[in-house]
Amino acid sequence: MSTVTEAQTKDPYFQTLFAERIGGANYGKSTEIYKFEKIKRAKRRALQSHPDRQLLDFGIGENDSMADESVRRVMQQEINQPENRGYADNGVKEYKDAAARFMKRRFGVSLDPDTQINHCIGSKPAYAMLPACFINPGDVTMMTVPGYPVAGTHTRYYGGEVFRLPLLAENDFLPDLDSVPDDIYRRTKMLVLNYPNSPTGRLATPEFFAKAIALAKEKEFIIVHDAAHILLTFDGPPTSFLQVPGAMDVGVEVHSMSKGYDMIGWRMGFVAGHERIVSAFADVKDNSDSGQFIATQKAAAAALDDDSIPERINAKYKRRMEKLVGVLTECGFDCQMPGGTYFLYTPAPTGTESGEKFDKAEDATRFLIEELGVVTVPWDDAGSYLRFSVTYVAETEADEDALMAETKKRLSEARFVTA
Ligand SMILES: Cc1ncc(COP(=O)(O)O)c(C=O)c1O
Numbered sequence: 001m002s003t004v005t006e007a008q009t010k011d012p013y014f015q016t017l018f019a020e021r022i023g024g025a026n027y028g029k030s031t032e033i034y035k036f037e038k039i040k041r042a043k044r045r046a047l048q049s050h051p052d053r054q055l056l057d058f059g060i061g062e063n064d065s066m067a068d069e070s071v072r073r074v075m076q077q078e079i080n081q082p083e084n085r086g087y088a089d090n091g092v093k094e095y096k097d098a099a100a101r102f103m104k105r106r107f108g109v110s111l112d113p114d115t116q117i118n119h120c121i122g123s124k125p126a127y128a129m130l131p132a133c134f135i136n137p138g139d140v141t142m143m144t145v146p147g148y149p150v151a152g153t154h155t156r157y158y159g160g161e162v163f164r165l166p167l168l169a170e171n172d173f174l175p176d177l178d179s180v181p182d183d184i185y186r187r188t189k190m191l192v193l194n195y196p197n198s199p200t201g202r203l204a205t206p207e208f209f210a211k212a213i214a215l216a217k218e219k220e221f222i223i224v225h226d227a228a229h230i231l232l233t234f235d236g237p238p239t240s241f242l243q244v245p246g247a248m249d250v251g252v253e254v255h256s257m258s259k260g261y262d263m264i265g266w267r268m269g270f271v272a273g274h275e276r277i278v279s280a281f282a283d284v285k286d287n288s289d290s291g292q293f294i295a296t297q298k299a300a301a302a303a304l305d306d307d308s309i310p311e312r313i314n315a316k317y318k319r320r321m322e323k324l325v326g327v328l329t330e331c332g333f334d335c336q337m338p339g340g341t342y343f344l345y346t347p348a349p350t351g352t353e354s355g356e357k358f359d360k361a362e363d364a365t366r367f368l369i370e371e372l373g374v375v376t377v378p379w380d381d382a383g384s385y386l387r388f389s390v391t392y393v394a395e396t397e398a399d400e401d402a403l404m405a406e407t408k409k410r411l412s413e414a415r416f417v418t419a
Pocket of ligand 1: 061121122123124125148194198226228229255256257258264268269
């Protein structure tokens, strides 16, 4: 039997040295359980109580396939080239050039690869670094809620504040920029947008982007557009923020190789747009990391040059999404095809006909996992919603259909109440 030693329970001498931004002397002592840990625990309980029941996992937010074979082949070759062995600093020309070709071909956006594009080690670190370029104590970053929180976390690390813009059904899941108080606009330095939006799956209209750009110029803030899911757009060709007139004057768009190219673990992306912002980002980045492995950059460049890869990935997730929307609709959920992303965002049920009551999405999630073996992610930030991801593991279309049939069986048996 293991015993807890005094050294393990006693605070280390440096406990009081932790920075306030991560909790100060209380760092490591919080008993709060975060959403994804709660899901993990509920999954464990579900498996313990129903060991023979397969978990139908719609909770995974990562692509289920490996990167395309052609990309892995380039990686295999490049890994053996001696010239790829060293520090990559702010990135190799091959990747910047491929990103410029991609932006021109897919969106008609012309960028100078030397000054208007810089790679990042996945897009997540770019959101950690961009606040370093702009945020002083007291400055504001406007962020949509729900949303990808990294830029907000780092804004706070720098002593800034986050102004939350709720994404509501009545506004088509676009932030209401007219509702922002003048005092906030006066202190705002960055607005972070993300379309196709995670988790709502909605798209922005060019009119909305035009309005945001006009406001950025009037109120003097920059716009960071998160395009992580841009190649998973289901209604016609995807739209880049940088296509909208004036966008290049006010901001940058951050692209990711993760979702559209099945390259989540490879950690590649790029920041593109206004030269001065790209240069500030590159300066901060240069002081933070030494660039992605050059072989990875060259493999990612090959991926960017092959539009058939994202087209195949898009077709797969679109097909899966259509099946899921059909099944959920038949089971009484209020949902429609999202404009993009592999996420379906649907109002959480409020209970079941047999008398279960759910006060929030988190309660519905727990019930779904423990009672039905169906995993989803709750969002209670702006209304109560469930996020179903179509990144579940299924080798063939027949496997997808079997999984959908089982989903339908379990959800319809539960007889959810939705209002
Ligand atoms: C909206 C959004 N932005 C950015 C990211 C970060 O992607 P990556 O760091 O893999 O490029 C994610 C990943 O889940 C995301 O969903």
